[in-house]
Amino acid sequence: MTTGHTGTTGTTWRDRLAGPLADPAGEAGHADGHPPRMGFFTDTSICIGCKACEVACKEWNGVPDTGLDLLGSSYDNTGALGANSWRHVAFVEQRVPAERVELGMPGIGAPEQPQRAETDDAGVRWLMSSDVCKHCTHAACLDVCPTGSLFRTEFGTVVVQEDICNGCGYCVPACPYGVIERRESDGRAFKCTLCYDRLRDGLEPACAKACPTDSIQFGPLDELRERAERRVEQLHDRGVPEARLYGEDPDDGVGGDGAFFLLLDEPEVYGLPPDPVVTTRDLPAMWKHMGMAAVAAAAGALAAFLGGRR
Amino acid sequence: MSPRREQEMVPRAEFRSYYGRPILKQPAWKVPDVPGYLFLGGLAGSSAMLGALGGATGRPGLARASRLVAAGSAVASVGALIHDLGRPERFLNMLRVLKPTSPLSVGSWILAPFSGLASASAASELTGLLPRLGTAAGAASAGLGPAMCTYTAVLLADTAIPAWHEAHRELPFLFAGGALTSGAGAALIAAPAAEQGPARRIGLIGAGMELAAAYRMERGLGLVGEPYRQGRPGKLLRAGRALTAVGAGLSVLGRRSRAVSAIAGAAYLAAGLCTRFGVFEAGKASAADPKYVVIPQRERLAGAAEPVVIEQSGAALSRP
Numbered sequence: 001m002t003t004g005h006t007g008t009t010g011t012t013w014r015d016r017l018a019g020p021l022a023d024p025a026g027e028a029g030h031a032d033g034h035p036p037r038m039g040f041f042t043d044t045s046i047c048i049g050c051k052a053c054e055v056a057c058k059e060w061n062g063v064p065d066t067g068l069d070l071l072g073s074s075y076d077n078t079g080a081l082g083a084n085s086w087r088h089v090a091f092v093e094q095r096v097p098a099e100r101v102e103l104g105m106p107g108i109g110a111p112e113q114p115q116r117a118e119t120d121d122a123g124v125r126w127l128m129s130s131d132v133c134k135h136c137t138h139a140a141c142l143d144v145c146p147t148g149s150l151f152r153t154e155f156g157t158v159v160v161q162e163d164i165c166n167g168c169g170y171c172v173p174a175c176p177y178g179v180i181e182r183r184e185s186d187g188r189a190f191k192c193t194l195c196y197d198r199l200r201d202g203l204e205p206a207c208a209k210a211c212p213t214d215s216i217q218f219g220p221l222d223e224l225r226e227r228a229e230r231r232v233e234q235l236h237d238r239g240v241p242e243a244r245l246y247g248e249d250p251d252d253g254v255g256g257d258g259a260f261f262l263l264l265d266e267p268e269v270y271g272l273p274p275d276p277v278v279t280t281r282d283l284p285a286m287w288k289h290m291g292m293a294a295v296a297a298a299a300g301a302l303a304a305f306l307g308g309r310r
Numbered sequence: 311m312s313p314r315r316e317q318e319m320v321p322r323a324e325f326r327s328y329y330g331r332p333i334l335k336q337p338a339w340k341v342p343d344v345p346g347y348l349f350l351g352g353l354a355g356s357s358a359m360l361g362a363l364g365g366a367t368g369r370p371g372l373a374r375a376s377r378l379v380a381a382g383s384a385v386a387s388v389g390a391l392i393h394d395l396g397r398p399e400r401f402l403n404m405l406r407v408l409k410p411t412s413p414l415s416v417g418s419w420i421l422a423p424f425s426g427l428a429s430a431s432a433a434s435e436l437t438g439l440l441p442r443l444g445t446a447a448g449a450a451s452a453g454l455g456p457a458m459c460t461y462t463a464v465l466l467a468d469t470a471i472p473a474w475h476e477a478h479r480e481l482p483f484l485f486a487g488g489a490l491t492s493g494a495g496a497a498l499i500a501a502p503a504a505e506q507g508p509a510r511r512i513g514l515i516g517a518g519m520e521l522a523a524a525y526r527m528e529r530g531l532g533l534v535g536e537p538y539r540q541g542r543p544g545k546l547l548r549a550g551r552a553l554t555a556v557g558a559g560l561s562v563l564g565r566r567s568r569a570v571s572a573i574a575g576a577a578y579l580a581a582g583l584c585t586r587f588g589v590f591e592a593g594k595a596s597a598a599d600p601k602y603v604v605i606p607q608r609e610r611l612a613g614a615a616e617p618v619v620i621e622q623s624g625a626a627l628s629r630p
Contacts, residue, residue: 017411073329080331090328144468146415147403166403167396169338170414173469173597182338187396268604271328275607279468279475280411286464286478293463293482294456296519297490301359301455304511305367 018281020250021137028152037156038199040208040216040259041224042130043231044270045243047215049075049128053087056210060195061086064185074126080271081131083183086192087207090270092127129261129270130207130216133158133179133192134247137255138278141171141180141191149189156221157194157258165189176254176276194258221258228262240264246272253277325608327600334470334597343394345590348462349492349582350387351421352485354380355458356493356516358428360509362452364501365445371502372509374435377448379496381432384425384458391421413464420457427451459489466593472534472603473596474589477527484523484589488582490516491554495578498561498571506571510561513578517558520585524551534602537592546588553581 021027025034057063066084071077074091081088139158142150149164150171160180167187171180180191195205203209208218217224225248235243242264247257253276267274327333337344361376392401404418428451434444463485467478474481494513498506524547528538537543557577564570596602 071329076329082335092328140470143409143411144414146407146409146412146418147400148407148409149403164400164403164406165397166400168404168414169394169396170412170465170469172335173337173471173474173593175335176470178332178334178470181335182396189396266326268326268333268600268608269328271331271333271600273333273603273607275611276470279470282475282478283411283413283464283468286413286467286482289479290457290460290464290482293486293519294460296483297356297459297486297516298359298456300490300515300519301356301363301512304508304515305363307511 014284016138017143017283018138018253018278019255021255023156024137024152024255025154025156030152030154034154036220036222037258038194038219039135039156039221039224039257040132040194040205040218041228041262042132042259043215043217043228043262044127044129045215045231045235045240045262045264046213047089047128047130048213049089049091049126050212051078051089052210052212053130053207053216054078054085054089056206057087057192060198060206061193063190064183081133081177081179081181081191083181083186083190086132086190088131090127090129090131092129092265092269094125094127094265095123096125097123127264127270129263130211131270131272132207132259133194134177134254134260135192135194135258136278137250137258138280139254140174140176140278140280141189143278143280143283144170144174146170153196153199155194155196155199157196157199159193159196160189160191162188162190174279176273176278224260228260231262235262253281325601325604327604331600332598333600333603336594336597337469337471338396339590340394341587341590343390345583345586347387347390347394348466348485348586348590349488350383350390351462352459352489352582352586353492353496353579354384354387354424354428355455355460356489356512357383357496358424358431358448358451358458359455360493360497360512361431362445362449362455363508364505365448367508369501369505369508372497372505373448375500376493376497377428377432377435379493379500380451380455381425381428384421384428388421388425413461413468417461417465420454420461424451424454424458427454456486459486466589469593471593471597472606473531473537474593476531476534476606480523480527480530481589483519484527484585487516487518487520487523488550488585491520491557491578492516492582494561495557495575495582498575498578503568503571506565510565510571513561513574514558517554517578520554520581521551524585533605534596537595537602538588541595543588543590543592543595546584546591550581550584550588553577553584557581 064084076091078085078088135157142158149161165188169182182189204218208216232243246263246267247260250256357376357380361373364372392398409415427447431444431448434440460482463481466474467481490512494509497509557574560574
């Protein structure tokens with residue numbers, strides 16, 4: 001591709017909108033020598049649904065409470081990610097054959113114990129998953145933000161600068177995952193910062209720190225992707241063929257997520273979109289169609305004045 | 311065609327979800343602020359064109375009325391946008407940067423100079439001061455007019471909202487057509503009868519564009535086009551189409567009657583409001599139901615997995 005070549009970095013303007021991108025922080029203008037891209041690998045196969053991540057996030061980041069709201073959907077009373085919930089543990093209860101309950105938890109007890117089919121739990125499996133902002137390679141929220149409040153950090157993460165945000169709300173419908181939200185009591189948009197303040201001090205994010213099973217793993221994204229590949233292979237070998245990664249692929253519609261997941265069922269079962277695409281991928285086509293419509297409107301107006309006597 | 315029959319055009323598809331909850335967030339934008347902002351922006355853009363062209367072709371009454379409408383609706387559009395902000399006192403942050411990836415940033419850089427120029431033109435028109443500068447400002451605002459008529463379509467389309475995003479080819483034409491009929495509508499009410507000819511013709515051209523784009527949006531988008539046909543947004547859009555047709559008909563049949571022309575103009579303006587509110591509500595409906603996210607994305611994944619030959623027109627040639 002030659003059109004739109006910037007000449008210096010080797011990326012084209014189309015690369016900036018969609019597709020794989022080796023170094024989002026560098027592309028955003030951070031100088032050489034910036035830290036590696038950091039992210040989350042959330043291994044839901046070892047999530048125990050304790051919600052320590054939700055609590056630790058709220059405590060560290062001073063996120064307001066959402067009140068006591070019993071939703072009646074298993075143990076999930078948070079519901080969804082939002083301005084006041086930057087981690088959200090989903091609980092899915094599924095009827096399955098009893099043998100399928102074994103999840104291949106690493107290093108616990110004797111392996112290959114037959115499941116106790118007589119217990120009340122037989123034939124039910126619980127999927128638990130701690131969801132979070134994906135810190136997309138191509139972040140629609142950042143692309144559409146008119147004020148420059150949303151920005152790409154030196155760690156390749158996406159953060160709202162609250163002293164700039166004017167609460168226009170454009171990021172909210174732009175996010176293909178439904179993560180970012182305007183806080184009604186405040187007017188500005190809020191979401192996970194991947195604990196930007198802690199990262200700058202060499203600490204791991206509060207949720208990963210608090211996670212008792214290491215379901216939430218924090219580290220350089222390259223390492224996390226390798227670790228996740230190995231974990232999927234391990235689970236497949238242990239007879240969990242449904243284990244799959246979500247958001248790890250740089251060729252997906254958002255150029256890969258900075259926070260990706262190991263899931264045990266289809267993404268939509270956890271409330272995740274199966275094939276998200278950054279909306280700005282199609283922005284060139286949108287500007288083009290706007291241009292054509294604008295020319296048509298101008299031509300129509302001219303024709304109306306030239307086309308008659310009165 | 312009855313609504314019931316239209317529903318049957320889309321086959322029922324099974325999909326899975328998390329307790330039926332939405333995947334996407336609903337737009338936080340307020341009603342009537344934002345649909346009103348969409349409508350007023352289009353009205354202002356086409357009125358600026360009518361004003362400048364009216365002035366240039368010796369139609370001072372049409373020019374005066376349209377310039378005043380352009381300024382009034384541009385300022386009101388800015389007001390609606392600011393009122394919708396979570397932090398209105400920070401509205402100037404909109405002009406902090408110019409980002410081509412943000413239609414709202416580009417739009418702010420269109421809207422801000424446009425409203426300034428249109429207001430200058432209207433002020434000159436009202437006071438009679440600096441007539442040449444007023445004419446120049448009016449001409450410059452008319453230059454931005456086509457962008458004013460259409461940028462809000464990109465603003466909606468550049469989101470993850472299925473009904474808006476998938477309509478990104480049609481929405482600019484729908485909004486451009488709607489803007490032309492709105493501007494024509496205002497002129498049919500406010501301009502002298504002897505100078506209404508161009509407004510009448512602009513209205514007919516805009517009505518044609520709008521109806522053609524609406525037809526394509528409702529028929530060509532498959533499942534994500536459903537919110538445009540059903541429920542409250544479906545009613546609003548049907549009302550918008552009917553009012554556009556009434557406005558076009560009355561503007562031609564009643565061209566000798568001042569009163570009938572004014573009714574035609576009112577119909578055009580009401581049509582513009584109904585269409586913007588309908589498009590806005592359809593987007594919200596498509597965000598509220600996870601099926602509009604899951605089913606098209608599943609189909610896309612299935613299509614990518616099997617070798618489907620897609621023709622340029624988008625029709626599948628061979629699907630097993």
